[in-house]
Structure formats: C-alpha cells, structure tokens
Amino acid sequence: MAGTAVGQRHAMRGIKRVALVGGTHGNELSGVHLVRSLLRQPSFQDFKSLEIDCLLANDLAIEVCRRFVDRDLNRCFSRSTLHSDAADSYEMHRAQEINARIGPRFSAEASDLCIDLHNTTSNFGCGIIITDTSSPDLHWKLQLCDYLRCRVPNVHILLDCLGDCSEEPYLPLTAKNDLTFEVGPQAHGTLVSEVFWNQRRLVFGALDFLERFNRQQLSDEERSEKTLEVFIQTGAVHYPTRSDGSLRASIAAELQGKDFQALHLGDPVFQDLESGEMILWDEPECYPCFINEAAYLSSGIAFQKTMRCQLTIPELRSDGSLCNIELPSVD
Numbered sequence: 001m002a003g004t005a006v007g008q009r010h011a012m013r014g015i016k017r018v019a020l021v022g023g024t025h026g027n028e029l030s031g032v033h034l035v036r037s038l039l040r041q042p043s044f045q046d047f048k049s050l051e052i053d054c055l056l057a058n059d060l061a062i063e064v065c066r067r068f069v070d071r072d073l074n075r076c077f078s079r080s081t082l083h084s085d086a087a088d089s090y091e092m093h094r095a096q097e098i099n100a101r102i103g104p105r106f107s108a109e110a111s112d113l114c115i116d117l118h119n120t121t122s123n124f125g126c127g128i129i130i131t132d133t134s135s136p137d138l139h140w141k142l143q144l145c146d147y148l149r150c151r152v153p154n155v156h157i158l159l160d161c162l163g164d165c166s167e168e169p170y171l172p173l174t175a176k177n178d179l180t181f182e183v184g185p186q187a188h189g190t191l192v193s194e195v196f197w198n199q200r201r202l203v204f205g206a207l208d209f210l211e212r213f214n215r216q217q218l219s220d221e222e223r224s225e226k227t228l229e230v231f232i233q234t235g236a237v238h239y240p241t242r243s244d245g246s247l248r249a250s251i252a253a254e255l256q257g258k259d260f261q262a263l264h265l266g267d268p269v270f271q272d273l274e275s276g277e278m279i280l281w282d283e284p285e286c287y288p289c290f291i292n293e294a295a296y297l298s299s300g301i302a303f304q305k306t307m308r309c310q311l312t313i314p315e316l317r318s319d320g321s322l323c324n325i326e327l328p329s330v331d
C-alpha cells in the first residue's frame with residue numbers, strides 16, 4: 001500500500017489510562033509473573049499522571065500453563081469477532097469481558113494505551129510490536145520506542161500492519177493505542193531471568209516516558225528528530241512438507257537464532273530431515289523474525305519475513321502536535 005502523507009497534524013492527548021496485560025497466552029510466563037508481582041505490590045508511585053490497570057487476561061490458560069484453552073485469545077478482538085454473537089468458547093467470553101474493561105475497541109471510552117506482554121521461543125530480543133500504524137499517534141509511539149531503545153538492550157521494533165487494522169484480532173487493539181512487548185528467547189512454560197527483567201525494563205521505561213511526556217519533562221534531546229530502524233512485517237514462510245502434510249525439513253543451523261539478520265538469496269534456510277540436504281533461500285533479501293517460534297509450528301509457519309527500513313521521526317514538540325509518519329510501500 002502507498003505511504004501516508006506527511007504534514008497532517010493533531011495533538012498528542014495526555015496519555016492517562018494504561019492497561020498492562022499479562023497472560024494473554026497462558027504459557028508465556030514473564031508477563032504472567034510481572035503482572036502478578038505488580039498486582040501484589042503496585043510500584044507506580046512515580047507515575048502519578050497515569051491510571052494503570054494491571055490484568056491477567058487468560059486465567060484458565062495460565063492455570064493449566066497452555067497458550068489457550070479453546071481458542072487463541074489474541075485472535076478474538078477483530079471488529080467482526082467482537083460483534084459476532086458466537087461467544088461459544090471460554091476465550092470468546094473472556095474477550096468480551098476484556099473489551100468492556102479496556103475498550104470498548106473503537107470507542108471514545110477506550111483506554112489510551114494497552115501494553116500486552118508476550119514471550120517467544122525465537123531469538124527476538126526485546127521486541128516492541130506496533131499493529132496500528134494508521135494514525136498520527138504512531139509519531140509518539142515511535143519516539144517512545146527510541147526512548148526504550150536507548151535504555152534496554154537489543155530492542156527491535158516491528159510494525160506488523162500498514163493501513164486499516166480494524167480486522168486485526170489482537171488484544172491490545174482494544175485500547176486507542178497498542179504496544180506488544182515480545183521478549184525472547186524463552187521456552188513457553190519457563191521463566192528466564194534475563195527475559196523477565198528486560199520485559200520489566202520495557203514496561204517501566206514506557207511508563208517513565210509517558211509520565212515525563214504528560215509533565216512536559218522530556219529533554220530537548222529526548223524529543224528531538226531522529227532516525228529509527230524498524231522492521232515491517234511482509235509475510236509468513238512455511239516449512240516444506242511432504243504430500244501427506246508432515247514436516248519435511250527443519251530450520252537450517254545457519255538460520256537458527258538469526259532473527260533480524262539479513263537473509264540473502266542462496267543462504268541455507270531449511271535442512272531436509274532425511275537426506276540432510278540444505279534448502280536455500282530463493283527470494284529477495286529479507287530480515288526474518290520469529291524463527292522457530294514454537295506456537296507457529298502447528299500452523300506450519302517457520303518464520304516471518306520483514307523488511308528493514310530507517311524512518312525519520314520528527315521532533316516531539318512540547319505542544320504535543322503530531323505528524324503522520326511516512327511509511328514505505330509493501331507489495
């Protein structure tokens with residue numbers, strides 16, 4: 001789709017109501033334990049301009065330490081799903097409750113921001129995923145990403161939808177603005193200290209940015225124009241399969257763990273499970289991520305392709321005026 005025009009301005013509203021969600025996937029444990037610890041002992045005394053609502057999303061799945069019970073909760077929030085009457089599963093029922101609490105999606109009453117906490121088995125580092133890139137609010141969200149990039153190691157910023165996202169089904173879209181903190185590698189059902197603490201750094205860094213923005217305390221340097229590396233999702237790559245649908249190959253050793261590194265024409269991608277033969281990349285250069293994500297295997301997805309680009313993020317002015325960000329076209 002075509003890039004959006006620069007120059008339309010609106011003002012960044014004060015960000016007040018923030019939903020912080022863990023356990024959208026019940027076996028992604030750093031978000032579960034971070035939200036639990038904040039429910040036990042809220043540590044928000046430095047964020048007086050914010051109303052922070054901490055929430056565990058999928059209680060039943062957390063109890064049994066599974067991604068979901070009946071269906072993936074993080075696929076239940078599209079416009080059409082929310083408006084369907086088919087609340088026939090635990091997760092569909094829960095989606096309605098969460099939408100009422102954080103949203104309703106698309107309404108003026110919705111929370112200003114939802115931060116959804118996820119883990120991946122891939123070598124993702126500290127991922128920040130933005131799905132709604134369609135409004136001038138992308139401007140401050142990308143300034144927030146840069147703020148976090150300066151404070152947390154190994155940050156990668158992923159834009160996973162260009163244009164209309166109303167049929168995207170993800171939980172954090174119930175608020176006016178979405179952020180997903182996707183941190184890895186961490187096997188599902190386990191807790192890795194570094195991953196937990198990096199996710200905590202992302203959360204508190206984001207709250208710090210918002211508090212300082214609301215109080216007009218960001219420095220000139222922090223608000224200045226900058227260039228930011230982002231990755232734009234362009235499609236999924238599936239595992240090779242046999243005629244009966246079974247897996248024919250694994251991720252090549254050369255690709256394993258190389259999330260966000262360039263994959264060139266001719267590089268090994270898969271290795272045949274019987275012959276050992278390498279299957280080489282035969283498409284244009286891309287930057288893979290979610291390589292060998294465990295939850296994607298049942299859908300046959302080996303990784304997601306992205307393109308890397310440098311975006312110019314205009315100064316975040318103290319009057320809060322925002323610009324649309326020029327995004328490249330993705331065919």
Ligand SMILES: [Zn+2]
Nearest residue numbers: 025028118119
């Ligand atoms: Zn997840």
